[in-house]
Each structure stands twice: as structure tokens, then as C-alpha cells.
Amino acid sequence: MNQIAPRGKNEPVLAVLTPVGTPPRITKKTAAPRLETLDGKIVYLVDCRFDDSIELLKQVQAWFTRHMPSVETRIVSLSAYYGHDDPKTWEEIKTKGHAAIIGVGHCSTCAPAVATHAITIDTKYGVPTVALHTDKFDKVVASVAKMAGLPQAPRAFVPQPVMGKSAGELAAYVNGKDPITGRPVMQEVVQALTTALDGVHADH
Numbered sequence: 001m002n003q004i005a006p007r008g009k010n011e012p013v014l015a016v017l018t019p020v021g022t023p024p025r026i027t028k029k030t031a032a033p034r035l036e037t038l039d040g041k042i043v044y045l046v047d048c049r050f051d052d053s054i055e056l057l058k059q060v061q062a063w064f065t066r067h068m069p070s071v072e073t074r075i076v077s078l079s080a081y082y083g084h085d086d087p088k089t090w091e092e093i094k095t096k097g098h099a100a101i102i103g104v105g106h107c108s109t110c111a112p113a114v115a116t117h118a119i120t121i122d123t124k125y126g127v128p129t130v131a132l133h134t135d136k137f138d139k140v141v142a143s144v145a146k147m148a149g150l151p152q153a154p155r156a157f158v159p160q161p162v163m164g165k166s167a168g169e170l171a172a173y174v175n176g177k178d179p180i181t182g183r184p185v186m187q188e189v190v191q192a193l194t195t196a197l198d199g200v201h202a203d204h
Contacts, residue, residue, distance in 0.1 A: 029123040029149040035194050039070045044093045046102035047077040048114050051163040053104040059174040082113045094125040099193045103132030104162050111137035115144040119153050130192035134160035135179040154192030
């Protein structure tokens with residue numbers, strides 16, 4: 001065991017800062033009740049305004065048209081830069097819609113922003129929401145969700161990048177499998193909006 005010699009009478013006192021720091025306080029949030037079905041419902045597709053995000057959402061809309069034609073989808077874009085909150089858009093979704101899909105998080109700043117917006121719509125406005133991200137940011141998104149108080153926040157992933165891809169390539173993303181889980185992307189999306197999360201019951 002190392003021993004520390006006693007300080008001499010005239011030796012200076014050193015102040016040492018701890019490198020550990022103080023972790024932020026996490027306030028647990030509760031997700032909105034999930035829907036029993038999307039049949040006959042209005043699902044908002046929220047474009048975060050990052051490059052070509054809206055192009056991927058157009059392919060999500062096309063998927064619903066082909067596979068779930070009873071679902072009405074509405075594409076809207078954030079009113080400003082993705083880093084800003086958008087209460088006006090959230091209120092529209094709450095008033096006129098039943099669920100929301102927001103994306104795409106595919107950069108080091110927009111992925112956290114998309115995750116945060118999704119959690120806000122879900123927990124504050126009571127609208128079941130799922131976020132779409134590219135697979136390179138799965139750990140970042142998980143960390144943001146945890147710190148935001150909703151670690152189980154619904155999300156699905158498509159390959160990186162979205163920007164610059166053709167309509168056919170983006171359609172393949174939407175119709176393909178999540179690179180993180182290996183499950184069909186749209187199966188994850190639909191289930192995230194209709195299957196109860198931990199401790200959250202389906203809306204009757």
C-alpha cells in the first residue's frame with residue numbers, strides 16, 4: 001500500500017479538481033398510448049429538413065399506399081432548422097393526426113435532434129411517434145433517448161447515406177431490413193406505432 005507523507009508546515013496546499021464530474025439528472029418520461037391499428041388513421045411523415053430526408057419519406061408514403069392503403073399519410077416539413085423545436089407543427093400533428101414518423105437522422109447533429117423531436121411529440125403531445133435514422137448513429141440515438149428519459153423511444157434504421165440516393169435506392173431501404181436489427185424496416189415502424197411499449201397500453 002502506498003503511503004502519503006504528511007504535508008510539511010510550510011508546504012503549499014494544492015486544489016485538485018475531480019475528473020469524474022456530475023452526471024445530469026434524468027427525468028423519466030412516459031410514451032403515448034399506442035394505437036390498436038393504423039387502419040383509417042392519419043400518419044404524419046415529418047421531414048427534418050436534412051438533405052434528402054423528404055425523399056426517403058416519399059418512399060415511406062409509397063409503401064403505405066401499396067401495403068396499407070387505408071392509412072392516410074401527410075408529409076410536412078419542419079418550419080425551420082432541425083435543431084429548433086417546432087410547437088406549431090407538433091400541435092398540428094396532435095390536432096389532425098393519429099401518429100407520426102420523423103426523419104431522417106443521418107448526421108451527428110440531426111440524429112440527436114430527430115430523436116429529441118420524436119420524444120417530444122410522443123411524450124408531450126401524446127402522439128405515438130417513431131424516428132427514422134441511418135445506422136451509423138444508433139449509439140448516439142440510444143444515448144440521447146436514455147438522457148431524455150425514454151430509453152425505449154421507438155426508432156428504426158436504414159443504411160447510410162440517404163443523401164444523394166436515387167428514388168429506387170431509397171425504396172430499397174424502405175422495403176429492406178434494418179441494418180441494426182435485421183428486421184424489415186416498415187414492420188418495425190408499424191409495430192412501433194401499434195404495439196405497447198414497456199408499461200404503455202394500446203389505445204382503445
